[in-house]
Amino acid sequence: MVTGPALRARIGEAGLAYLLLAPSLVFLAAFTYWPIVRSVWFSFHDVMLGSDKIFFLGWENYERLWTDGLFWKSLANTAFYTLVTIPSAIACALLLAVALDSKLRGMTFYRSAFFYPVMIPSVAAGMVWVFLYAPGYGPINHALALVGLPKLEWLYDSNTAMIAIIIMSIWKYSGYFMLILLAALQMVPSDLYEAARLDGVSAWNRLIHITIPLISPTLYFVVIIGLLHSYQIFDYVYVMTQGGPADATNVLTFYIYQNGFQYQDIGYASTLANVLLLFVGGLITLVALVFGRRVHYLGR
Amino acid sequence: MSAPATSRGTLLKVRTALRRNWLHFVLLPLLALWISPLVWILVTSLKTRVEVFDPSAGFLPAVAQWSNYPAAMAVAPFGTYLVNSILATGGILICELVTITLAAYAFARLNFPGKNILFTLFLLQIMFPIYATFLTNFVTVRELGILNSLPALIVPFVASGYGTFMLRQAFRQVPTELADAARLDGCGHLGILWHVYLPLVKPTLVAFSIIAVVTHWNDYMWPLLVTNSESVRTLPIGLGLLAKSDSGADWTRLMAATVVVVSPLLLFFVIFQRRFVDSFMHAGLK
Numbered sequence: 300m301v302t303g304p305a306l307r308a309r310i311g312e313a314g315l316a317y318l319l320l321a322p323s324l325v326f327l328a329a330f331t332y333w334p335i336v337r338s339v340w341f342s343f344h345d346v347m348l349g350s351d352k353i354f355f356l357g358w359e360n361y362e363r364l365w366t367d368g369l370f371w372k373s374l375a376n377t378a379f380y381t382l383v384t385i386p387s388a389i390a391c392a393l394l395l396a397v398a399l400d401s402k403l404r405g406m407t408f409y410r411s412a413f414f415y416p417v418m419i420p421s422v423a424a425g426m427v428w429v430f431l432y433a434p435g436y437g438p439i440n441h442a443l444a445l446v447g448l449p450k451l452e453w454l455y456d457s458n459t460a461m462i463a464i465i466i467m468s469i470w471k472y473s474g475y476f477m478l479i480l481l482a483a484l485q486m487v488p489s490d491l492y493e494a495a496r497l498d499g500v501s502a503w504n505r506l507i508h509i510t511i512p513l514i515s516p517t518l519y520f521v522v523i524i525g526l527l528h529s530y531q532i533f534d535y536v537y538v539m540t541q542g543g544p545a546d547a548t549n550v551l552t553f554y555i556y557q558n559g560f561q562y563q564d565i566g567y568a569s570t571l572a573n574v575l576l577l578f579v580g581g582l583i584t585l586v587a588l589v590f591g592r593r594v595h596y597l598g599r
Numbered sequence: 600m601s602a603p604a605t606s607r608g609t610l611l612k613v614r615t616a617l618r619r620n621w622l623h624f625v626l627l628p629l630l631a632l633w634i635s636p637l638v639w640i641l642v643t644s645l646k647t648r649v650e651v652f653d654p655s656a657g658f659l660p661a662v663a664q665w666s667n668y669p670a671a672m673a674v675a676p677f678g679t680y681l682v683n684s685i686l687a688t689g690g691i692l693i694c695e696l697v698t699i700t701l702a703a704y705a706f707a708r709l710n711f712p713g714k715n716i717l718f719t720l721f722l723l724q725i726m727f728p729i730y731a732t733f734l735t736n737f738v739t740v741r742e743l744g745i746l747n748s749l750p751a752l753i754v755p756f757v758a759s760g761y762g763t764f765m766l767r768q769a770f771r772q773v774p775t776e777l778a779d780a781a782r783l784d785g786c787g788h789l790g791i792l793w794h795v796y797l798p799l800v801k802p803t804l805v806a807f808s809i810i811a812v813v814t815h816w817n818d819y820m821w822p823l824l825v826t827n828s829e830s831v832r833t834l835p836i837g838l839g840l841l842a843k844s845d846s847g848a849d850w851t852r853l854m855a856a857t858v859v860v861v862s863p864l865l866l867f868f869v870i871f872q873r874r875f876v877d878s879f880m881h882a883g884l885k
Binding site (some may be wrong): 312313315316317319320322323324325326327329330331332333334335337338341395398399401403404405407409410411412413414415416417418419420421422423424426427428430431435436438470474478527530533534537538551552555556559560565568569572573575576579580583 | 620622623625626629630632633634635636637639640643651652653697698699701702704705709710711712714717720721723724725726727728729730731732734735736737738739754755756757758759760763788813816817819820823824834835836838839842850853854857860861864865868869872873876
């Protein structure tokens with residue numbers, strides 16, 4: 300039973316809490332929740348950018364998705380990009396983190412060198428890599444020629460354009476994942492490794508059976524962050540390929556942009572945005588179901 | 600007798616040196632791969648146009664073309680872009696720090712009806728990719744009549760679910776005894792928040808600020824959509840425009856501009872490297 304003064308204190312506490320939350324909630328409502336609701340509402344309508352007229356369409360925009368080959372292509376491209384980039388970048392980051400976890404001369408320099416791409420604006424990174432990939436004078440083709448490999452068209456060939464963007468993304472994001480994993484590795488008690496080493500466990504087995512299980516919560520966190528980051532690809536597509544060649548790099552985010560801002564079709568673009576939301580939600584749920592249970596929490 | 604012993608000794612020394620340093624042999628080539636784009640930016644920014652396209656010209660410029668820098672800066676008002684970038688990023692950061700501090704304190708230390716639901720709502724924002732909301736946010740910003748203005752660059756990012764979550768975790772690590780002691784001394788909630796909690800969670804605040812500054816300083820898509828006049832454009836947009844206006848061919852000036860745009864953050868990173876890495880790692884743990 301809550302009595303007079305205690306009740307008043309409790310109302311006071313709740314009131315204060317709502318007051319403290321209010322600034323965040325106003326902006327979250329205006330720029331996160333309301334846009335989602337509105338996007339769903341738009342998707343059932345014919346809305347054109349720059350026009351005030353709105354017509355009800357029902358499920359028409361969603362039916363259009365089924366027959367829109369470019370939508371399926373952009374969805375497949377998004378999935379391909381995500382499923383190749385995230386595991387490769389995380390594997391790369393894990394190996395770097397394990398290597399840099401030891402006491403090595405020049406550690407700070409190594410860390411900085413692998414981390415700096417994170418700090419470079421995506422538009423700058425995109426342009427630099429357009430240059431690096433240039434078929435005629437680009438240094439990458441130059442290097443390929445030096446070791447006797449054939450030159451590639453990279454961004455101008457629909458077979459290699461997405462691969463080119465993926466390679467650049469691995470360069471850009473591995474350092475970020477590396478730093479987070481490095482922090483986790485430094486929490487692993489070193490006597491565990493000592494004991495395993497004395498028992499003659501190989502370095503590879505130590506990695507698989509000790510390191511990875513012990514840092515699995517962080518690995519899980521990195522996978523989720525990576526999935527959420529994989530939509531940064533918009534900037535690269537915009538700067539490097541504009542979705543081309545032959546829509547080989549047209550991803551969902553870019554296709555939304557195209558429909559909304561180039562074709563001014565906000566209704567259809569909103570429909571695509573809702574699909575993107577479902578795609579992200581689905582992927583994260585999948586990851587949670589597949590990996591979430593295997594995560595080991597030390598001492599919990 | 601002594602000669603073979605010495606050579607055996609050297610062999611042993613070499614072998615232990617190898618065993619101790621073999622990691623460098625793996626890491627150095629990777630390191631070269633990782634920093635080569637940066638080296639390429641710097642070297643190209645000092646070349647002549649002819650050298651860029653001539654494979655036989657060699658790696659370094661014959662004569663360093665420092666004039667590429669003023670030439671690149673003359674193409675667009677980069678000074679204005681720099682000021683806009685500072686104002687937009689600074690504005691977002693200050694607003695975010697205020698909103699997340701207040702919200703995180705409520706979630707960490709106060710009891711109120713609907714706490715769990717509200718917290719879930721905050722977390723949902725982390726899950727919603729900005730690319731799912733940028734269309735409707737653009738429509739909202741236009742309806743508010745703030746298109747092509749500094750507030751348009753700031754408002755969508757004022758509240759942060761991620762920041763609230765990070766800070767709430769940090770607040771919860773602070774022993775309640777400290778707050779109780781302050782309360783006995785007659786401190787109110789806001790006083791406790793200001794004098795007890797904030798000083799103790801500085802590393803988390805620093806880490807969050809770094810993430811926020813890097814994200815918004817480098818943001819390209821949102822400023823691209825909501826600005827169309829030079830007076831409100833930011834550095835990344837200026838860089839993108841330069842790339843377009845030169846149809847990507849004038850790499851020397853473009854790379855010079857890239858150096859100018861990239862260097863503030865990189866310089867900051869080099870100076871505060873240790874603290875930067877530490878707080879980033881600290882943030883990763885949360």
